[in-house]
Amino acid sequence: MNKSKIMTIYFLVRRGVVSSIYGMGIYVVAFLSCSIVVLLINGYQEAIRENGLLIVNNPLEFPMRIVIFINTFYLAVIAAMSISKERESGMLEVLFYGPVCTSSYILGKYTEQIAKYCILLVFYGLFFMVLGKLKNFVYTKEIF
Secondary structure, three states, X not given: OOHHHHHHHHHHHHHHHHHHHHOOHHHHHHHHHHHHHHHHHHHHHHHHHHHOOOOOOOXXXXXXXXXXXXXHHHHHHHHHHHHHHHHHHOHHHHHXXXXXXXXXXXXXXXXXXXXXXXXXXXXXXXHHHHHHHHHOOOOOOOOO
16 A cells, blocks of 8 residues: 555545544434433343342443444444535545545545544443443453
8 A cells, every 4th residue: 555545544534533523423322322321221220129139141231232233323324424425515526536546535434434433432431331330330351
């Protein structure tokens, strides 16, 4: 890979991540995911209060899977919308007539989504650690 392709990928990733950070979508999805998790955990605690005991191997595994599913779906929809919006506005044609080739554009978009996903995973890792401490759930070695 030559330097111009790497720089193209870098700028595409930076543009996408910065626009996500300054946009509202990623925060709305994070809020909704965290709200669903809190509701599930409160349901677990309510079951403990009513029955005196709740036997669950990993109480945070199902909420983690829900968060991962919601965020994967969100990022897939956002990626498709981003590409279609760029194509519709004519920006894609301008990019391809310039120094951007198709493979570097697709790799840049893919890397952008991976970068967003990693940022969200770090946030959710911290969220689940704090939630586990607040709700007195113990993490097993299988989760982390």
